[in-house]
Amino acid sequence: MRDPAPGPTPGSLWQGGAMRVAVVAGPDPGHAFPAIALCLKFLAAGDAPTLLTGAQWLATARAAGIDASELAGLDPVDGDDDADAGAKMHRRAARMAASNVAQLGELAPDLVVSDVITAAGGLAAELLGLPWVELDPHPLYDPSSGLPPVGSGLAPGVGVRGRARDTLLRALTARSVRKGLRQRAQARVGIGLPRSGPGPRRRLIATLPALEVARPDWPAGAVIVGPLHFEPTATVLDVPEGAGPVVVVAPSTAVTGATGLAEVALESLVPGRTLPAGARVVVSRLDGSSAPVPPWAVVGLGRQDHLLAHADLVICGGGHGMVAKTLLAGVPMVIVPGGGDQWEIANRVVRQGSARLIRPLTPDALTTAVADVLASPEYRDAARRARDGIESVVDPVRVCHDAVASPR
Known part of the structure; x- marks a missing residue:
């Protein structure tokens, strides 16, 4: 550039x-x-x-x-x-x-x-x-x-x-x-x-x-x-009690986004089995969901800046808004891109070092990627380097x- x-x-x-x-x-x-x-x-x-x-x-x-x-x-x-x-x-x-x-x-x-x-x-x-x-x-x-x-x-x-x-x-x-x-x-x-x-x-x-x-x-x-970010709500989602990592799931708001991300995450991310013991899951979404919510998770519309301040990992669809917001918080990602520009954004973040990309979305692929990012500090280090670029x-x-x- x-x-x-x-x-x-x-x-x-x-x-x-x-x-x-x-x-x-x-x-x-x-x-x-x-x-x-x-x-x-x-x-x-x-x-x-x-x-x-x-x-x-x-x-x-x-x-x-x-x-x-x-x-x-x-x-x-x-x-x-x-x-x-x-x-x-x-x-x-x-x-x-x-x-x-x-x-x-x-x-x-x-x-x-x-x-x-x-x-x-x-x-x-x-x-x-x-x-x-x-x-x-x-x-x-x-x-x-x-x-x-x-x-x-x-x-x-x-x-x-x-x-x-x-x-x-x-x-x-x-x-x-x-x-x-x-x-x-x-x-x-x-x-x-x-x-x-x-x-x-x-x-x-x-x-x-x-x-x-x-x-x-x-x-x-x-x-x-x-990035230009706006929080459309003043509501704060309370993170469930626990001592393990916090995983924030933010499904894409775009019509071309990958479908089923929240549902797969809620079904497959289980503390003590596919997540570390004491882990918590928060699904941040604009619309509702009919999926059952386990006791270690919460689902709803809440301020994402608040959630990102507590997050150890974000799972998202690759839209620029959520990706940039997550990087500004210095948090690594697992990205499940849909259509539009999400494939482009996801690959740029992977090359920068802040994320893993999975496609297609399956429970095994998601849990493997989440475990890898949580266990590897280099992903968070790369996210923090991206965050520091805001100074320029x-x-x-x-x-x-x-x-x-x-x-x-």
Whole structure:
């Protein structure tokens, strides 16, 4: 990774006082929660953010003190092809931009922050002539001339054969990349924008440096700002009594996540048999579960930061939010990745040394991996090294102020 774009200096900050900021993100927790966390950072800095997201999170955001409004157009309409990722992202984004441009105009923000997969925010900002910043609540996923395609989970190839492999893989995916660019251009033209635009003034890469990969073409204006986390509840789950290790199970909230993780964990992780005597299991989940809960376990929605302060191991699905939150606590993992970017994230964490990966999920595979990570201090040491990387990130609010003060 080339050095990310430097953070702003105090003298470069926007001099207009408190900013009005519109933050646009879809309802998936992996995108809505980082947007809420960013709004809270704006509030703490004296700015005035308004969050536009799915209706299910409006009360949660408002309870946290954030002005929030429903983002129009999230539901698919007749003719939408959700099997075509490019069409889903770009065509729907253009329609949503047209649906939300009046609402954004009434807010009269100084800056729009648009989630990377909720591209409507950036398009609407362009329609209004407003500056905008992109929020990537995960590592940078742009294709690179020096990396295998993102999603493969592969480390960059080494030597002649490794580089040839990566070149071949990039060629195999290039057609899809070109198709996506055409779809984006068509969507832009359809709402009165030129085929290509200037893009965001800055990109907030909300991850830990340990989860990034060195690349020769780090884009200008992309800045690593650290993970953005929000706890959607004030409830604290009590850890069961015991003297053994605490294992936290956090099933994926993504629709592409692996299924059955909590159920397999509750059935197979037994203190004195597959776990050390006195061990405790806590399952942290947004939704309910019909699985029976043994006396050494607790299941429910609770503050994950509280649980991670007690955890010796986390079992999760590989979503960036939970992985980054766990690394910030210096806790090692067993990762059971599903679809989307979870395979990529899981393999990066394994290479960094903080986790074991299992696929497919079976009771034997899970208990073997859990025993190995609990018995091997090098996993925790690697997690703590990843945690320490937070010292090098840049404040996202300062980056946004700089984007208004210094456009390019």
